[in-house]
Amino acid sequence: MTGLEEDxxxxxxxxxxxxxxxxxxxAAPEHYSYAPPSIGTALPPGPAHPSLPALCHDLQSxxxxxxxAAAGQPPGYGGPVDGGPSGYLLSSSHIRPNxxxxxxxxxxxxxxxxxxxxxxxxxxxxxxxxxxxxxSKRPPSTATLNLPNLEAYRDPSCLSPASSLSSRSCNxxxxxxxxxxxxxxxxxxxxxxxxxxxxxxxTDPEEGFPRGLGACGLLGSPRHSPSTSPRTSVTEESWLxxxxxxxxxxxxxxxxxxxxxxxxxxxxxxxxxxxxxxxRVSVTDDTWLGNSTQYTSSAIVAAIxxxxxxxxxxxxxxxxxxxxxxxxxxxxxxxxxxxPAGEDLGATPPTSEFLPExxxxxxxxxxxxFCDQYLSVPQHPYQWARPRSPTSYASPSLPALxxxxxxxxxxxELRIEVQPKPHHRAHYETEGSRGAVKASAGGxxxxxxxxxxxxxxxxxxxxxxxxxDRLLRPHAFYQxxxxxxxxxxxxxxxxxxxNTKVLEIPLLPENNMRAIVDCAGIxxxxxxxxxxxxxETDIGRKNTRVRLVFRVHIPxxxxxxxxxxxxxxxxxxxxxxxxxxxxxxxQSAASCPVLGGKKMVLSGHNxxxxxxxxxxxxxxxxxxxxxAEAKTDxxxxxxxxxxxxxxxxxxxxxxxxxQVSFYVCNGKRKRSQYQHxxxxxxxxxxxxxxxxxDHEPALTCGPGGQGLSPLPQPRFSQQLVxxxxxxxxxxxxxxxxxxxxxxxxxxPGTGQELHDPSSAAYGKGxxxxxxxxxxxxxPAGGVLAVRETPRPVGVHPGPPQQPPPALLQxx
DNA sequence: TGTCTGGAACTACGC
DNA sequence: TAGCGTAGTTCCAGA
Numbered sequence: 001m002t003g004l005e006e007d008x009x010x011x012x013x014x015x016x017x018x019x020x021x022x023x024x025x026x027a028a029p030e031h032y033s034y035a036p037p038s039i040g041t042a043l044p045p046g047p048a049h050p051s052l053p054a055l056c057h058d059l060q061s062x063x064x065x066x067x068x069a070a071a072g073q074p075p076g077y078g079g080p081v082d083g084g085p086s087g088y089l090l091s092s093s094h095i096r097p098n099x100x101x102x103x104x105x106x107x108x109x110x111x112x113x114x115x116x117x118x119x120x121x122x123x124x125x126x127x128x129x130x131x132x133x134x135x136s137k138r139p140p141s142t143a144t145l146n147l148p149n150l151e152a153y154r155d156p157s158c159l160s161p162a163s164s165l166s167s168r169s170c171n172x173x174x175x176x177x178x179x180x181x182x183x184x185x186x187x188x189x190x191x192x193x194x195x196x197x198x199x200x201x202x203t204d205p206e207e208g209f210p211r212g213l214g215a216c217g218l219l220g221s222p223r224h225s226p227s228t229s230p231r232t233s234v235t236e237e238s239w240l241x242x243x244x245x246x247x248x249x250x251x252x253x254x255x256x257x258x259x260x261x262x263x264x265x266x267x268x269x270x271x272x273x274x275x276x277x278x279x280r281v282s283v284t285d286d287t288w289l290g291n292s293t294q295y296t297s298s299a300i301v302a303a304i305x306x307x308x309x310x311x312x313x314x315x316x317x318x319x320x321x322x323x324x325x326x327x328x329x330x331x332x333x334x335x336x337x338x339x340p341a342g343e344d345l346g347a348t349p350p351t352s353e354f355l356p357e358x359x360x361x362x363x364x365x366x367x368x369x370f371c372d373q374y375l376s377v378p379q380h381p382y383q384w385a386r387p388r389s390p391t392s393y394a395s396p397s398l399p400a401l402x403x404x405x406x407x408x409x410x411x412x413e414l415r416i417e418v419q420p421k422p423h424h425r426a427h428y429e430t431e432g433s434r435g436a437v438k439a440s441a442g443g444x445x446x447x448x449x450x451x452x453x454x455x456x457x458x459x460x461x462x463x464x465x466x467x468x469d470r471l472l473r474p475h476a477f478y479q480x481x482x483x484x485x486x487x488x489x490x491x492x493x494x495x496x497x498x499n500t501k502v503l504e505i506p507l508l509p510e511n512n513m514r515a516i517v518d519c520a521g522i523x524x525x526x527x528x529x530x531x532x533x534x535x536e537t538d539i540g541r542k543n544t545r546v547r548l549v550f551r552v553h554i555p556x557x558x559x560x561x562x563x564x565x566x567x568x569x570x571x572x573x574x575x576x577x578x579x580x581x582x583x584x585x586x587q588s589a590a591s592c593p594v595l596g597g598k599k600m601v602l603s604g605h606n607x608x609x610x611x612x613x614x615x616x617x618x619x620x621x622x623x624x625x626x627x628a629e630a631k632t633d634x635x636x637x638x639x640x641x642x643x644x645x646x647x648x649x650x651x652x653x654x655x656x657x658x659q660v661s662f663y664v665c666n667g668k669r670k671r672s673q674y675q676h677x678x679x680x681x682x683x684x685x686x687x688x689x690x691x692x693x694d695h696e697p698a699l700t701c702g703p704g705g706q707g708l709s710p711l712p713q714p715r716f717s718q719q720l721v722x723x724x725x726x727x728x729x730x731x732x733x734x735x736x737x738x739x740x741x742x743x744x745x746x747x748p749g750t751g752q753e754l755h756d757p758s759s760a761a762y763g764k765g766x767x768x769x770x771x772x773x774x775x776x777x778x779p780a781g782g783v784l785a786v787r788e789t790p791r792p793v794g795v796h797p798g799p800p801q802q803p804p805p806a807l808l809q810x811x
Numbered sequence: 812t813g814t815c816t817g818g819a820a821c822t823a824c825g826c
Numbered sequence: 827t828a829g830c831g832t833a834g835t836t837c838c839a840g841a
Contacts, residue, residue: 425816430836435815485814527834541824541833575818576833 398553398563401463401500402473405551405565411451414552414564417514418446422583423605426478426524426546426573436483436518437548437571440585444518445568447550452513458552460515461495462503464522465549467570472549474500476530477540478573480548481521492519507552522546522573544574545673570673582606582664582672589646591657591678596648599633600677603641608666609634613644615662615677626650630662649679656681 399405407414420437427434439445447460464478479501482492493504503520507513527540548568553561572578588601602613617626628647636643642664649658661674 427815428835432814432816487814524835544833574833579818580832 398561399565401465401498401502401549401551402471404471405563407564407566409562409564412554412562412564413450414550414566415448415450416445416548416550416566416568417448418443419569420445420517420548420571422569422585423572423578424522425575425578426522426544427481428524428526433481433483433521436488436521444516445520445548446514446516447566448515449507449513449552449554449564452507452509452554455509456555457509458507458513458554460505460507461551461553462505462517462520463497463500463549463551465547465567467545467547468543472547472567474498474549475546476536476538477525477527477543478546479523479525481523483519483521488519490516490519517548520548522571524573544577545570545572547571578605580606580666581670582608582611582666584664584672584675587675587677589677591680592646594649594652594654594658594679594682596646596679598646599643600630600646601641601643602664602675604664604672605640606666607637607639607642607664609637610666611637611642612665613642613662614665615647615660616674617650617658617660626660646677652682654679654681 418439418441421440424437425434436444449458449460452458462480464475464480465472466475480503481501482494482503484492490505495502495504501523505515505517505519507515525540530536531539547570549565550567551563551565553563556562572581572583582604583606584602584604586603588603589598592598592600611632613630613632615626615628615630616624619625626649628650630644630647633643633645649660651658658679659676660679661676663674664672
């Protein structure tokens, strides 16, 4: 039993409206910053209100009442961990913000992970769970989150035969470990860790295995190296036995129940146990091993997810548990070889630079676990240097990847200048790279940080995020893939944050803080591998849209760090979808008089003569209240353009704008994503609708303007919400906030120009969809950082809820 | 030779 | 339960 970051246990189950652009970012009137605990502790608890002064976004360490913070310990994951039981156990008197009694918190039992417990790790000298929670009170199954072993989440027998080293990236073989481990990464500005740098061709398990992992029995595994291509590794073949020339394609194909969950395991399922924990759910993944010092929030996220899903599932509520036989009986034979420090990129500070407490032993392990994925890139003038200010980036309070971070704050704005193409065929691990994501007009996407006048370079982080109706978060089935080669001009660097591969790209002042992202591809992970991860509830089937999510952390003079984030337009990554599904890139109108009749030109792909355009009005629960087929001008129909006549709305007497959706249908199951259009009252002044382009601001009546983006943005969750009454949507629970009418969509890729900081609060717009509840952080800068636990609220068993008073503000 | 890319075969799943 | 369509995954081949 080892210490577990208790900060994972905090349940940010407070529901706030949030403001997020359709770019997946949230505009912020104030700095979204991360401050030392001292700042946060000074913040009095209070209602989340946008008018509040800048609040410290420092969930982990800044929360008054949080043990770690109270103890005045240094910021870090260890802070809350040291807090003792309070972080784990929910007071029986604890009441959720919405008034609902909190469920008794499940406990998490962390199985000892041999070789990883180390006194130097701040995690491991903390209070152990076992010390806090009597074993008798621990649910035997539900709350027991096995520590991850090094088993891949995919069937080793289906290891990537990819010949491309570059394709063996994050979640290829090596990625299996990433799903279980995290490591602090080297960042030019932030990370005190050097870049993991291991020969991608390392194949010798024994040589490559970190010592600590050896304790897990992995060294004895007959399994092959994760970095060893099946095409080249005789050893692997020998271990795996003869593979068919065409391996049963979806080795772990799963049957989906009505709810998409696995009903049964195919007999063809790989005998290889799936990874035992979801990186997004398992405490063991994110927190236990990983983000020891930097991403406490991720740990919390993982814990919340784990408790809100896994626990529920395993508590016997009838929800099938996604699990296969675990890897207890077999471990992947992986080749993990730690390269000499500083090799990567030449300028990465060697590990030895760091104090022991900065680099817990398992960091080496972690690093080694992923070394295979790190490929050398051409030297670049920009050097990945040690962070100039440890306080600015060693902060553990950087937002987790699934936190909603604004794209603009103060003078700064992170903006996608060139959006990626709406289609990019992701490659599998078994394939070679399919190249970098490109821009529609050629070239590559570019991102620029505006308002930054310093001479210090920054790091642009890139990861693959979701593009569904829920809050932006790292995509479980896709990972960013670093592209290298002659055609790549941008230096990049890989890191793993909370089981998500992050590409780090320098933002250089000499380039006007602009980066051309020509080094980012997209790797597709097999659905079966991901879905079978413990606690993973997302399904990969037809979940093929992603977004590029860019982040930058800007050190502030006061020692805080300002984080900005912006997400690209959705990218369809499926080959089939790209070939068959209609895609609406642009629409010429974002609104229309209620009586309809207006012509609208749709631009996109895969339009057919018999394509239909269906307008629908959705109820909050998703049901269609109204449907109408628009008249299409077949004569003007082209594969990439479609002219339709907007049908009249069902109710011609509306008094306020009503947003509806529409999609192009090429036949059964061949529908485009929803686009949006706003019906205006007959007597309402006409809102001029200009031909849309990717940067055209949306109209003010909801995400209808999203239709201007190549793909519709999530309807409820990703927008910027400006409630008419700022407080009306801040009540606990899901308020009857007029989301649609109050939603303002910023122009794609440009942040939140329409954002009204004075009235906006960050909340969750997906309430009606019940996708999850919010975890809310109140940043010191006054901006509420919101995250969503992407799990159904209804089955939330109630993780230990110890909301930091200063961070979670019940209304 | 290695990478990128398009296409299609193969398999599993759902209806 | 078989057939069919759809979707995911893998492989092939050419640029």
